[in-house]
Amino acid sequence: MEIKKVMVIGAGQMGGGIAQVSAQTGWETVQYDINMDLVNKGIAVIDKNLSRNVSKGKMTEDEKAAILGRIKPSISLEDAADCDLVIEAIVENFAVKEKVFKELDRIAPPHAILASNTSSLPITQIAAVTNRPDKVIGMHFMNPVPVMKLVEVIRGLATTDEVYQIVEEASIKMGKVPVWCKDVPGFVSNRVLQVMINEALWELYEGVAPAENIDNIMKLGMNHPMGPCELADLIGLDTILSILNVMYDGYGDPKYRPSPLLKQYVNAGWLGRKTGKGIFDYK
Secondary structure, rough: OOEEEEEEEEEHHHHHHHHHHHHHHHEEEEEEEEOOHHHHHHHHHHHHHHHHHHHOOOOHHHHHHHHHHOOOOOOOOOHHHOOOEEOOOOOOOHHHHHHHHHHHHHOOOOEEEEEEOOOOOHHHHHOOOOOHHEEEEEEEOOOOOOOOEEEEEEEEEOOHHHHHHHHHHHHOOOOOOOEEOOOOOOHHHHHHHHHHHHHHHHHHHHOOOHEEEEEEEHHHHHHHOOHHHHHHHOOHHHHHHHHHHHHHHHOOOHHHHOOOHHHHHHHHOOOOOHOOEEOOOOO
């Protein structure tokens, strides 16, 4: 199957990045969210990213215009009716994803592949709510999507070899490096990453060191480009809490137990960069 048209569900940080990369690949791209304000906000971020590339000489104004011209705004899931690939990038909540995937299964053509950008939820469980579990797969992009090369590809129990190969080839066309892993809670990336971030939040909670010191120790001592506290704010503390809860429930291992400070931040609405305040203050 040749991919010609892609729909991205969610116009937030991840969804917008995926839509940008899809349009840059040359595919007609539908950018969906629940209201037009969110869609327009997401497309404005894409415009800003592309303008930055123009200013750096990485693309021309004509190329930028062509990419934006391939992005169609949408507030209706019915627009999946003629898409070859649908990539879901919404909140890390199974009940919400279940509702969306049931609708997409009803609307999308029989040949369409339904992919999830989930950070931790089981692909097999998501696939089970559809009538096409063989065509459901995980495509876990990294943030920021236009920059980061990795796509963690997760096969559900029923995902076919053909679907995996199509997604692998699509990822390469998008300029990414697809790396497969098994369908386990947190996959590979977050099973490693979130333990580090959570441990940093435990240290902050226990008063071992202030956030700036924790980050500097990891950046200067371990050569990390970004410290765990800064990275947590970039990802979103609510997303991190959701991922940790999925892994804690999935494995029953106390090493995934979220820090009380993380829960407190989320309850306060301090979610990181997207709200202007998290572990650090961005206002």
